[in-house]
Amino acid sequence: MKVDGKPYRTIWLREGDDRVVQVIDQLRLPHAFEIAELISVADMCRAIKNMTVRGAGLIGASAGFGMYLAALEAPEQDFHDFMRQAAADLKATRPTAANLAWAVERMLAAIAVGTTPAQKRRLARDAAVALADEDAEHFRHLGEHGMALIADIARRKPGKPVNILTHCNAGWLAFVDFGSATAPIYAAHEAGIPVHVWVDETRPRNQGASLTAWELGQHGVPHTLITDNAGGHLMQHGLVDMVITGADRVTRSGDVANKIGTYLKALAARDNGIPMYVALPSSTFDFSLGDGVASIPIEERGAEEVRFISGKASHGGIESVQICPDTTPARNWGFDVTPARLVTKLICERGICDANEAAIFALFPQEK
Amino acid sequence: MKVDGKPYRTIWLREGDDRVVQVIDQLRLPHAFEIAELISVADMCRAIKNMTVRGAGLIGASAGFGMYLAALEAPEQDFHDFMRQAAADLKATRPTAANLAWAVERMLAAIAVGTTPAQKRRLARDAAVALADEDAEHFRHLGEHGMALIADIARRKPGKPVNILTHCNAGWLAFVDFGSATAPIYAAHEAGIPVHVWVDETRPRNQGASLTAWELGQHGVPHTLITDNAGGHLMQHGLVDMVITGADRVTRSGDVANKIGTYLKALAARDNGIPMYVALPSSTFDFSLGDGVASIPIEERGAEEVRFISGKASHGGIESVQICPDTTPARNWGFDVTPARLVTKLICERGICDANEAAIFALFPQEK
Numbered sequence: 132m133k134v135d136g137k138p139y140r141t142i143w144l145r146e147g148d149d150r151v152v153q154v155i156d157q158l159r160l161p162h163a164f165e166i167a168e169l170i171s172v173a174d175m176c177r178a179i180k181n182m183t184v185r186g187a188g189l190i191g192a193s194a195g196f197g198m199y200l201a202a203l204e205a206p207e208q209d210f211h212d213f214m215r216q217a218a219a220d221l222k223a224t225r226p227t228a229a230n231l232a233w234a235v236e237r238m239l240a241a242i243a244v245g246t247t248p249a250q251k252r253r254l255a256r257d258a259a260v261a262l263a264d265e266d267a268e269h270f271r272h273l274g275e276h277g278m279a280l281i282a283d284i285a286r287r288k289p290g291k292p293v294n295i296l297t298h299c300n301a302g303w304l305a306f307v308d309f310g311s312a313t314a315p316i317y318a319a320h321e322a323g324i325p326v327h328v329w330v331d332e333t334r335p336r337n338q339g340a341s342l343t344a345w346e347l348g349q350h351g352v353p354h355t356l357i358t359d360n361a362g363g364h365l366m367q368h369g370l371v372d373m374v375i376t377g378a379d380r381v382t383r384s385g386d387v388a389n390k391i392g393t394y395l396k397a398l399a400a401r402d403n404g405i406p407m408y409v410a411l412p413s414s415t416f417d418f419s420l421g422d423g424v425a426s427i428p429i430e431e432r433g434a435e436e437v438r439f440i441s442g443k444a445s446h447g448g449i450e451s452v453q454i455c456p457d458t459t460p461a462r463n464w465g466f467d468v469t470p471a472r473l474v475t476k477l478i479c480e481r482g483i484c485d486a487n488e489a490a491i492f493a494l495f496p497q498e499k
Numbered sequence: 500m501k502v503d504g505k506p507y508r509t510i511w512l513r514e515g516d517d518r519v520v521q522v523i524d525q526l527r528l529p530h531a532f533e534i535a536e537l538i539s540v541a542d543m544c545r546a547i548k549n550m551t552v553r554g555a556g557l558i559g560a561s562a563g564f565g566m567y568l569a570a571l572e573a574p575e576q577d578f579h580d581f582m583r584q585a586a587a588d589l590k591a592t593r594p595t596a597a598n599l600a601w602a603v604e605r606m607l608a609a610i611a612v613g614t615t616p617a618q619k620r621r622l623a624r625d626a627a628v629a630l631a632d633e634d635a636e637h638f639r640h641l642g643e644h645g646m647a648l649i650a651d652i653a654r655r656k657p658g659k660p661v662n663i664l665t666h667c668n669a670g671w672l673a674f675v676d677f678g679s680a681t682a683p684i685y686a687a688h689e690a691g692i693p694v695h696v697w698v699d700e701t702r703p704r705n706q707g708a709s710l711t712a713w714e715l716g717q718h719g720v721p722h723t724l725i726t727d728n729a730g731g732h733l734m735q736h737g738l739v740d741m742v743i744t745g746a747d748r749v750t751r752s753g754d755v756a757n758k759i760g761t762y763l764k765a766l767a768a769r770d771n772g773i774p775m776y777v778a779l780p781s782s783t784f785d786f787s788l789g790d791g792v793a794s795i796p797i798e799e800r801g802a803e804e805v806r807f808i809s810g811k812a813s814h815g816g817i818e819s820v821q822i823c824p825d826t827t828p829a830r831n832w833g834f835d836v837t838p839a840r841l842v843t844k845l846i847c848e849r850g851i852c853d854a855n856e857a858a859i860f861a862l863f864p865q866e867k
Contacts, residue, residue, distance in 0.1 A: 360760025392728025442820030452810030467732035
């Protein structure tokens with residue numbers, strides 16, 4: 132998508148020197164737009180660990196390019212051992228990110244076909260590029276499927292923007308391009324359908340305020356930042372036509388684990404007869420799980436994320452401020468589960484389906 | 500309630516010199532506890548306007564003491580005119596605060612009985628003190644009524660704390676003492692019933708994180724700060740036994756306008772079979788209104804409250820940080836309306852009633 136009028140992905144090979152991987156430095160967003168350069172697998176491990184790159188799809192693509200950088204570095208005589216160590220190092224950066232291990236294994240399989248280190252390096256380059264291209268292509272398809280839902284609403288209110296509420300950042304910054312929740316929005320915007328996005332700030336880490344607002348603004352999509360508390364009021368007053376969020380894990384019965392607070396928006400959508408859509412790549416399904424509330428483990432993160440908020444201070448630098456008394460205890464669950472009964476449709480790269488086991492297996496018959 | 504082990508109200512006459520009004524400087528909370536002294540009606544107008552004192556009950560009591568300070572200042576020859584001007588000035592400080600005009604009128608009526616300025620000054624002092632005492636007394640009663648609901652739950656889980664979720668600050672800091680939502684909690688705590696409070700931070704102004712967390716901490720009530728997004732997840736997992744909030748306006752049919760986000764918590768409570776209580780003084784009812792969603796005007800406040808958050812910076816001072824890009828637009832509604840169908844009971848100083856017209860008029864027959 133566009134940044135300051137110019138098309139970007141979140142990760143790519145440097146033009147003119149494909150031994151260098153370039154990424155958008157997401158630690159600097161939204162207050163600065165900077166490109167970081169990575170020239171070794173150690174660089175990539177650091178970038179994943181410190182969240183210079185973050186988001187399910189982008190972590191997978193980063194692991195792919197990380198393995199490519201490792202192949203460039205690997206000494207001829209110890210090529211195999213070096214790559215095995217690189218694979219282990221990459222997998223250890225964010226142990227709960229499912230895409231990470233998947234991408235590393237795929238790279239190892241792609242490289243295994245080669246016979247010489249030189250050949251393996253070329254294979255690694257091609258496989259890493261293919262992995263990123265594939266991620267982008269998935270979300271282009273997802274966007275087209277989802278755009279049809281937005282177009283339906285647009286036809287019912289000609290000349291007026293379709294108001295879409297989203298939570299957290301399931302945007303292109305979390306993937307290689309397009310994003311999950313944002314892919315239908317970008318597709319509609321490109322097709323000339325007027326859209327307006329209500330962006331939940333998404334406490335505690337404020338990915339809505341800092342990332343979603345930034346990427347929509349850069350691409351020119353009309354949007355408005357709101358507090359996480361505001362969505363219900365907007366829905367009661369006809370100011371929301373649909374909700375679209377991403378997902379971190381979806382069970383075979385259609386229960387959706389996503390950023391904490393998603394469940395509250397789904398309840399408000401249901402109470403006001405507003406459709407609640409969840410956009411996700413196929414890889415986000417966990418077909419082994421049924422009841423999501425009972426079975427999806429919810430990560431509890433550090434209390435300091437609740438007690439402090441960071442942003443741009445008056446002196447222009449980034450400052451973290453404490454919002455409560457020194458001794459106030461806090462707790463911080465990262466996700467909640469929206470039961471399938473509150474989800475109108477799931478939007479995948481393969482198509483759209485109802486949030487129930489029969490419909491999900493109809494779309495993914497091989498998983499049954 | 501207690502601050503650092505010592506009982507306080509939010510407003511009182513200085514010991515040994517009753518020509519001085521003392522208040523807790525709420526602008527400095529939670530990062531500093533300071534007492535401000537007010538010696539003129541101009542001082543009091545400034546304190547109300549800049550929110551040194553805030554909250555429905557406290558604003559009413561402040562207006563009472565403001566009229567008393569005016570009576571001390573008023574010159575013998577122009578006593579009447581001076582008091583009329585003081586009344587107008589006080590009313591203009593926060594024009595939407597209903598308690599303000601009510602308290603000023605009550606003070607004027609009390610003073611009118613006197614014949615000499617000296618007599619009027621004594622009457623003003625007594626009326627201001629009575630007004631504050633009455634506010635405290637109301638909430639002591641409300642607390643006793645509400646405590647019975649907490650005690651009911653405590654009996655069903657012996658030895659375990661009753662987990663209560665609250666939103667915003669409907670605490671003693673918003674009144675003279677006890678608070679509305681917090682009165683039943685303090686009463687239960689004093690009675691030895693184990694309670695634990697989940698404190699919503701309450702974006703955008705974070706009154707939960709800064710005020711509710713502070714007052715519960717000072718009084719020694721166990722509590723935990725959470726983001727506004729977290730409540731639904733807690734309720735799904737049995738970690739909330741009841742919700743208690745305050746109210747800014749309640750219609751005769753029981754619809755509740757309260758701090759933005761209250762409606763989302765009420766939906767989650769309903770979805771999980773958890774009682775949702777609203778605590779309010781009688782003066783919060785607006786018997787002229789029926790359907791709250793359609794008829795209660797919702798104040799829209801400045802976007803900067805959403806775009807910036809303030810807190811204690813690393814250098815120890817208070818800093819405001821920007822959480823979104825420079826150009827991100829934001830909107831900021833202050834309240835939402837929770838329909839009566841989601842409210843389990845209303846808790847008033849007169850007693851407890853269902854949230855419907857028949858039950859409300861049974862408690863307030865004179866309003867029918």
